[in-house]
Amino acid sequence: MTDVRIDETRTSERAPRIGESAPRPDGIPKVDGSFTFSSDLWHDRMLWGGTLRSPHPSARIRSIDIGPAVAVTGVHAVLTAADVPGNPAYGLEHADQPVLAADVVRYEGEPVAIVAADHPEAVRLALEAIVVDYESTVPLVDPGAAESSDPIHPDGNLIRRIHLRHGDQDVVGEVVVEGTYEVGMQDQAFLGPESGLAVPAEDGGVDLFIATQWLHVDRDQVAACLGLAPELVRLTLAGVGGAFGAREDLSLHAHLCLLALHTRRPVKMVYSREESFHGHVHRHPARMWYRHHADRAGNLLRVEARLLLDGGAYASSSGAVIANATCFAAGPYRIPSADIEGVVVRTNNPPCGAMRGFGAVQTCIGHEAQMDRLAAALDMDPVELRMRNVLASGDRLLTGQVITGTAPVAEVLRTCADHPSAAALSEDPMSLPGGAGRTADPEHVHRGEAIALGFKNLLFSEGFDDFSSALCRLEDGIATITCACAEVGQGFVTLAQQITREVLGVDDVVLTPASTATVGSAGSTSASRQTWMSGGAVQAACEEVRTTLLTRVAAEHGVDPDELVMADGRVMSLAGALDIDLASVTTEPVEADVEFHHAPTSPLDEYGQGDAHVSFAFSAHRAIVDVDRDLGLVKVVELTTSQDVGRVLNPLQAVGQLEGGAAQGVGLAVMEEVQVLDGRIRNASFTDYLVPTALDMPPVEIAALIEEPEPGAPFGAKGIGEPPSISSTAAVVAAIRAATDLELAHVPVRPTDIALAGA
Amino acid sequence: MSRTHITCTVNGDPVDFLASDGTSLLDALRDELGLTGAKEGCGTGDCGACSVLIDGRLNCSCLVFAPEAEGTEIVTVEGIADDDRLHPLQQTFLEGAALQCGICTPGVLIAAKALLDANPDPTETEIRYALAGNLCRCTGYDKIVRSVQEAAVQLKGAAR
Ligand code: FES
Ligand code: FES
Numbered sequence: 001m002t003d004v005r006i007d008e009t010r011t012s013e014r015a016p017r018i019g020e021s022a023p024r025p026d027g028i029p030k031v032d033g034s035f036t037f038s039s040d041l042w043h044d045r046m047l048w049g050g051t052l053r054s055p056h057p058s059a060r061i062r063s064i065d066i067g068p069a070v071a072v073t074g075v076h077a078v079l080t081a082a083d084v085p086g087n088p089a090y091g092l093e094h095a096d097q098p099v100l101a102a103d104v105v106r107y108e109g110e111p112v113a114i115v116a117a118d119h120p121e122a123v124r125l126a127l128e129a130i131v132v133d134y135e136s137t138v139p140l141v142d143p144g145a146a147e148s149s150d151p152i153h154p155d156g157n158l159i160r161r162i163h164l165r166h167g168d169q170d171v172v173g174e175v176v177v178e179g180t181y182e183v184g185m186q187d188q189a190f191l192g193p194e195s196g197l198a199v200p201a202e203d204g205g206v207d208l209f210i211a212t213q214w215l216h217v218d219r220d221q222v223a224a225c226l227g228l229a230p231e232l233v234r235l236t237l238a239g240v241g242g243a244f245g246a247r248e249d250l251s252l253h254a255h256l257c258l259l260a261l262h263t264r265r266p267v268k269m270v271y272s273r274e275e276s277f278h279g280h281v282h283r284h285p286a287r288m289w290y291r292h293h294a295d296r297a298g299n300l301l302r303v304e305a306r307l308l309l310d311g312g313a314y315a316s317s318s319g320a321v322i323a324n325a326t327c328f329a330a331g332p333y334r335i336p337s338a339d340i341e342g343v344v345v346r347t348n349n350p351p352c353g354a355m356r357g358f359g360a361v362q363t364c365i366g367h368e369a370q371m372d373r374l375a376a377a378l379d380m381d382p383v384e385l386r387m388r389n390v391l392a393s394g395d396r397l398l399t400g401q402v403i404t405g406t407a408p409v410a411e412v413l414r415t416c417a418d419h420p421s422a423a424a425l426s427e428d429p430m431s432l433p434g435g436a437g438r439t440a441d442p443e444h445v446h447r448g449e450a451i452a453l454g455f456k457n458l459l460f461s462e463g464f465d466d467f468s469s470a471l472c473r474l475e476d477g478i479a480t481i482t483c484a485c486a487e488v489g490q491g492f493v494t495l496a497q498q499i500t501r502e503v504l505g506v507d508d509v510v511l512t513p514a515s516t517a518t519v520g521s522a523g524s525t526s527a528s529r530q531t532w533m534s535g536g537a538v539q540a541a542c543e544e545v546r547t548t549l550l551t552r553v554a555a556e557h558g559v560d561p562d563e564l565v566m567a568d569g570r571v572m573s574l575a576g577a578l579d580i581d582l583a584s585v586t587t588e589p590v591e592a593d594v595e596f597h598h599a600p601t602s603p604l605d606e607y608g609q610g611d612a613h614v615s616f617a618f619s620a621h622r623a624i625v626d627v628d629r630d631l632g633l634v635k636v637v638e639l640t641t642s643q644d645v646g647r648v649l650n651p652l653q654a655v656g657q658l659e660g661g662a663a664q665g666v667g668l669a670v671m672e673e674v675q676v677l678d679g680r681i682r683n684a685s686f687t688d689y690l691v692p693t694a695l696d697m698p699p700v701e702i703a704a705l706i707e708e709p710e711p712g713a714p715f716g717a718k719g720i721g722e723p724p725s726i727s728s729t730a731a732v733v734a735a736i737r738a739a740t741d742l743e744l745a746h747v748p749v750r751p752t753d754i755a756l757a758g759a
Numbered sequence: 760m761s762r763t764h765i766t767c768t769v770n771g772d773p774v775d776f777l778a779s780d781g782t783s784l785l786d787a788l789r790d791e792l793g794l795t796g797a798k799e800g801c802g803t804g805d806c807g808a809c810s811v812l813i814d815g816r817l818n819c820s821c822l823v824f825a826p827e828a829e830g831t832e833i834v835t836v837e838g839i840a841d842d843d844r845l846h847p848l849q850q851t852f853l854e855g856a857a858l859q860c861g862i863c864t865p866g867v868l869i870a871a872k873a874l875l876d877a878n879p880d881p882t883e884t885e886i887r888y889a890l891a892g893n894l895c896r897c898t899g900y901d902k903i904v905r906s907v908q909e910a911a912v913q914l915k916g917a918a919r
Contacts, residue, residue, distance in 0.1 A: 021856070023856070027858065028845070028853065030858055030861030030864055031836075031845065031849040031864055032836065032849065033796025033797075033865050034796075036795075037862055039795075039798065040795035042793075188896075191798075191894060191895070192800070192862040193800070239860075240860060241800075241861075242859075242862065242897055273801040489861065490859065652856040653856055656856050656897075656898055659900075660897045660899045661899075663896075663898075663900065685805070686800070686801040686805035686894065687804075687805050691896065693892075693900075694895075694900040694904065695887050695888060695891045700901055
């Protein structure tokens, strides 16, 4: 193939509307192997690219000698920082991360040079031949020491501090509980490592085919680094093998474009799994201290907290992550007084940024452990304590913001807690912790059960003018939707078709490839925002087409447009007098081009107060675990969940989000931690970084999807992607505590935390 | 780099290609034969995204050297449909929403096929054991397990 083509997504043969379990339109190519993921891209003239990375977490670069690499047979380019023509640095919030390190490296794995050659083997030889003279320096690896240490970056070591104070600061409770908690670094572990293909264009620009979460913001950053006008850098979405936040930042984007422009040849690059661990940001590790105050009846009076996140070497989206952690630090409870300090700092550890749940995952582990502690201190049932304090619509958050949308927190908690449990104690040794049938002694296996509640904001916050764009074209009875929303697996393509069918009453819906070349920004596939934002844009575009068409048809037939409906591929009058085939009235295309904005928000003030968020979603998980005290092994036996979803647009897909998110939560609870020692990742492989398998995951029981339509959201649907990974970890950890009576301050819970406790 | 001439059968078709000794079967399938269905998720035998059948047995093609494929019969995800008719597993995965991003799917389908070929009536636990070598980061596995169960029912019905 000489031309890279990303196929349109055609309609599936059946054409279900809103509320039905429409199958994915990209499903057939995904099951027959023909779907083009970014790693599958191919161009007959292409070169292969590769990246030389720093072996040191902190070092000065004295010199780089590319001579021996250039001499390797088959090498077409070896580039360093000196070859970056535009902005030398990029970043989501601050452009603080070098495209290629120039004189300093600040984390292990930081890109230092890039290579293009005609064969992957030649790339490997060239990377080995580059001589970099490093002067290794002592890395700053303790986030607690970051603020008092010499700055490791011109921007300083403090990335952001928010000191939220709410209500009367002198409140002291009759019952006070205090706790310290620690969360390890989690990797998104998407299954398709970073990859892409850049093709130089005749106009001096470049076309980049890439797996990402936000095409337009990538485009702007890449163009700035290349020193090109944004319209000369065209990004098209190639198949995305999962994202979960790890594709929000640039990785190989600028590198590929630099190599393609330099060699005037298409260049493909694919990260290995090990490289992927170094090539994207992770979930921030957290240290958290909490003090909860309540009266004897169990009413929460005040929460104090100190949150410290390790941002690693570069800012990425750390500023927004710490805002979320701070705003949602105390959980979905009514609390009149609070003092929460959230701090995120720079260190020489791997950079951290977005991952599903975005700051609310770490704090949920903290606030839910505190609620259980408080329940114990009050000698109260943990569910009852939570029920007494849950937020409802009309209540005030710690930021002073009043919840104006739906907040069925009590229903979420009640349905989850009341759901019958099917988990009997297993007789089968294969089902005991360890699973191999010969490890666990059934006598020493203890069962524990617990519940956790969590929440977070939907969409972007703090005054960001967030929008999505969509084009709708209706011609010959076929609707074509163009939207740059990144489909990363979540099923936006399915929803876009369902929404279009619902509004226009058509079956055939074509989705053109997502690209910066054809349409405005759709914003990021993150913050549980695309169903609302790009779904809203598609809905608005279709509605505008409907209005235009019906106005025209009404005028032609001398009827009132309000009398007309579109259904089943026809335009009909309610009275039944008119019934026209849609194709016949759309030989002339009807088009709309829409930008959809959500309600504006405000920044947080110096006290962390303000109407900073648009909407909130709530979830609960109940976990039942079996724990082998001798070996420290945990088996999650049952996981039950309820979630506030606004409205279900596609039941199977919605439940799929709940199941997949819960699995990532189980992973963080018991197995997933990027081991960073002296600034170096020690387990950059799936051999050593363990991700839950089908055997580690119990079936996820859906107790309830609470449908209270959210004002302002398309069809009332809230985003659903993140809550499942928020309360699941906290529930599993709490269940392990219940089974063992151990405090277990560190998450994930390690076997030694259990087996060696008290030893 | 010395390159070996390799002859084998892929998805029923005789093929031959050149590969250096250090090339994995996965890279040969993807880069020499253009069969990109099998994916590299880890390159270390841990994720199963590269699963193929070699002479009917489930293998991680990232761990097999291309020259080892000499004379074998290989089946990849591209070869499990019956011409235009999807394999029952492919059909139940579609209908059961057993895939999201879909990058694990080719490997999961091959592993599930290997299971059902050997054991047409697996229990849920047997399915979970058989698929424990295939990581999926998106689905949480429930819908995959249900879809394999459903395909097993359909295949048994068809065999009757
Ligand atoms: S790529 Fe072969 S097992 Fe992961
Ligand atoms: S569907 Fe994405 S990894 Fe399985």
